[in-house]
Amino acid sequence: MSKAPSPKPTDSELEILHVLWQHGPATVRAINDLLGQRRQAEVGYTTTLKILQLMLEKGLVRRDDADRSHVYRAAVREQETQGLLLDKFVDATFGGSALKLVMQALGSRKTSDDELAQIRRLLNDIEIQNSTSNPAEDDEHAG
Amino acid sequence: MSKAPSPKPTDSELEILHVLWQHGPATVRAINDLLGQRRQAEVGYTTTLKILQLMLEKGLVRRDDADRSHVYRAAVREQETQGLLLDKFVDATFGGSALKLVMQALGSRKTSDDELAQIRRLLNDIEIQNSTSNPAEDDEHAG
């Protein structure tokens, strides 16, 4: 029950987490190289090292220091972290209303029919969950 | 090119913008009082004043200093600002995929049937737009 209260990662930390999520465990050298690719400008090696050390203290990553080149791995899951950040963002920007966020996300940008279909499937799933786990009567049937 | 791109507001600035969007133009005193209500702890009067002065320089607010108590008003629109922040957030957290954001927002939290219905209506509207305009050239935005 005691869920690790992983602190909210900063922008730089999040970028490193993306690298680790995609690439898997890696050395500082590898992480730094991958960061250089996804960015415009290179970042100093010791900068990456420093951030990883701070992330280790925060519990955002784990490391294997058996070898001289330590190997870092993400200690938080991608979806959980995204969910955490999303919660904060929804609170700060949309007053806590996830609905407003979704409306804004869908309304103010181009969404393909394919993406719309995926969202519809998700809506159907959620509706089924609502009706099976919720005592409130629900006779709606999606087309 | 004549329009200065309003910089991304910080968390504190965004909170003040929320107050101004909801309440309309207000003095520092009024803004500070309203901030105190929506927060856990009070914030110092001069803190609010200082942030408003910085926001004025950034172009996030305008002020009427005809009277001794200056009256501040939002200089950026709510939806535009939310859209701007949303873009940055989607890039940083979901690698630019608005679809992933929506899936996460809907999937990882409780969404009521009422909200689901609203989203369905929006999906229908978007689908109609997709089918009535040529998808290859409908990237125009209302100014």
Next chain:
DNA sequence: GCTTTGTTACGAATTATTTCGTAGATAAGT
């Protein structure tokens, strides 16, 4: 007129984040 109250402007302390330089250790190359 004098004092109290409320206001703006400004400087500065505090905290967080990002950045990198340098020292010291270990491994690798010759």
Next chain:
DNA sequence: ACTTATCTACGAAATAATTCGTAACAAAGC
């Protein structure tokens, strides 16, 4: 063995955001 390369740890500078104290000034109250 010696030199070079690579790595970690650590300190600290640079930047940004938040906070508030104080000075200066104007208005209101007595």
